[in-house]
Amino acid sequence: MSDLKERDKKHLWHPLTQHKTAREMLPIVKAKACILTDDNGNEYIDGISSWYTAVYGHCHPFITNKVAKQMQNLDQVVFSGFTHEPAIELSEALIKILPAGQQKMFFNDNGSTATEIGIKMALQYHHNLGNDRKVMLAFENGFHGDTFGAMSVSGLSVYNGAFKDHFIRVKRLPVPNGENNSEVISTLKMLIAEHNFAGFIYEPLIQGAAAMQFHNAEGLDEILKICWENEIILIADEVMTGFGKTGKFFASDHLQQKPDILCMSKALTAGLLPMGLTSCTQKIYDAFYSDEIAKGLFHGHTYTANPLACTAALAALELLTSEEIQHKITEIARQNNAFANKIKYHPKVKNLRTLGVILAFELDVETDRYGSLRDKIFDFFMQRGIALRPLGNTIYILPPYVISEKQLQQIYLAIEESLSVF
Ligand SMILES: *Cc1c(COP(=O)(O)O)cnc(C)c1O
Numbered sequence: 001m002s003d004l005k006e007r008d009k010k011h012l013w014h015p016l017t018q019h020k021t022a023r024e025m026l027p028i029v030k031a032k033a034c035i036l037t038d039d040n041g042n043e044y045i046d047g048i049s050s051w052y053t054a055v056y057g058h059c060h061p062f063i064t065n066k067v068a069k070q071m072q073n074l075d076q077v078v079f080s081g082f083t084h085e086p087a088i089e090l091s092e093a094l095i096k097i098l099p100a101g102q103q104k105m106f107f108n109d110n111g112s113t114a115t116e117i118g119i120k121m122a123l124q125y126h127h128n129l130g131n132d133r134k135v136m137l138a139f140e141n142g143f144h145g146d147t148f149g150a151m152s153v154s155g156l157s158v159y160n161g162a163f164k165d166h167f168i169r170v171k172r173l174p175v176p177n178g179e180n181n182s183e184v185i186s187t188l189k190m191l192i193a194e195h196n197f198a199g200f201i202y203e204p205l206i207q208g209a210a211a212m213q214f215h216n217a218e219g220l221d222e223i224l225k226i227c228w229e230n231e232i233i234l235i236a237d238e239v240m241t242g243f244g245k246t247g248k249f250f251a252s253d254h255l256q257q258k259p260d261i262l263c264m265s266k267a268l269t270a271g272l273l274p275m276g277l278t279s280c281t282q283k284i285y286d287a288f289y290s291d292e293i294a295k296g297l298f299h300g301h302t303y304t305a306n307p308l309a310c311t312a313a314l315a316a317l318e319l320l321t322s323e324e325i326q327h328k329i330t331e332i333a334r335q336n337n338a339f340a341n342k343i344k345y346h347p348k349v350k351n352l353r354t355l356g357v358i359l360a361f362e363l364d365v366e367t368d369r370y371g372s373l374r375d376k377i378f379d380f381f382m383q384r385g386i387a388l389r390p391l392g393n394t395i396y397i398l399p400p401y402v403i404s405e406k407q408l409q410q411i412y413l414a415i416e417e418s419l420s421v422f
Helices: 004-011 061-071 085-097 111-129 148-153 161-166 181-194 217-229 282-286 307-320 323-343 373-383 405-421
Strands: 028-032 035-038 043-046 102-108 135-139 170-173 197-202 233-237 261-264 276-281 349-355 358-363 394-397
Touching: 043 405, 061 307, 085 102, 085 307, 102 111, 102 282, 111 135, 111 148, 111 197, 111 233, 111 261, 111 276, 135 148, 148 161, 170 181, 181 217, 197 217, 217 233, 276 282, 307 323, 323 349, 323 358, 323 405, 373 405, 394 405
Parallel strands: 135 170, 135 197, 197 233, 233 261
Antiparallel strands: 028 035, 035 043, 102 276, 261 276, 349 358, 358 394
C-alpha cells in the first residue's frame, strides 16, 4: 500500500474535477501494452486507450526505442529559423495518409491548440483576403478543447459556461441524424443568409465528449458541401477520430467532401508525448503567403515540433500503416459488430452503435434513480479489471488496436454482465 493517494491530495489539482465531491484519484504505477497497474498491483485493461491516445498499447518498444535513440541526438530546438529531420519525415509520412488536398502542416502542443489554430487559420484566411467574415459555425454539443477559441466553438456545458461572455462569435447547428437532415439543412441555409461565417468546425461522424454520439454521414456531407459552396472554411476536428479509430485513417475518409483544415492530436503520438498538428490545403496556406509580414500566421508554441514527439509520431505512423495493425483494426471492428448483434435487442441496450474499434450504447435505466450511476458503472468495470470512462449512462469502448482476443472477450463479458446488474 503506497501513500500516493494522500500525497496527491496535498498539492495536486486534477483536470475536469470538482475536488469537493470527487473521489480519490487512483495511482497508476505502470502501463504496458493494454494493461494499467495500480499501486496495489491490481491490473486493468485500458478499454479506452487512455483517452484515445495509446492505441498501439502503452510503452510500445518500437516507439520507445526510437524516441530513446532520438533523445541521445537532438532533444529540442527552436522551430522558427531552424528545422530538423523528425519533423520533415513526419510531414512526408503524414501527407501519404491525410485526406486528399492536405498539403501544409502547422505544429502545436495538444488537441485544443490544434483546433485553436484551425479557427485562427480560418479567421485570418478571410481577414487576409479582405472578407468581412468573423463568425464561426459549429455543431451543438461539440467538443473542441479548453482554450478560448476551442471553448467558444464547443457546446455550452459545465466546462465552459463560466467563460461564455468572453467567447468568439459562434452560431450552432444541430447534428444531422438521418431523420432531421432536411431541417438541419434549412437551418444551415438560414444561418448562412444571416451571418458572415468564416469557418465551420466539426467532429466528423462521432462526437466523442458528447458521449460518443454518432451522426449521419450523408447529412454531414450535405452540410459540408453547402459550406464549401459558400466559402466557409471546413475544419475537421479529428483529434479523437484520427489514426484508424473509425476503421479508416481519418473519419473524413468516410465522407465525400474533404476538409480545408484538419486537426490532429491524441493518437498522433501514440500516448507517449503530447503534440498537436493542424494541416491545411495549399489554398489556405497561399492566403498567408505574402510580402506583407502581418499576413503570416503569427502563432507559435515553445515546444513546436519537438523532435522527440515527432519521432514518436513517426514511429506510430509506421505501426498504423503496417499490415499487422490494419488487420487488428479490421478484426476488432468485426468482433465489435458480432458483439453488437448479440446484445442489440437486450431491453437495457439503447442506441447501440459501432464504427471501427468504437462501440457505444446507452444503458436504458432511470438515470435519476441512480444519481451516481456513472460512478457505479465505473466501479463495476474496475472491479472486473477493466478501465472504462462511462459518460452518464453511456458505456463505450475504444480499445488499443493491439488488444488480445481474450482481453476483448473479457470486456464484452463484463458489458453483458452489467446489463443484468444495472
Ligand atoms: C480531446 C479533444 C480535444 C482537446 O484535446 P486536448 O489535447 O485535450 O486539448 C479537441 N477535440 C476533440 C474532438 C477531442 O476529442
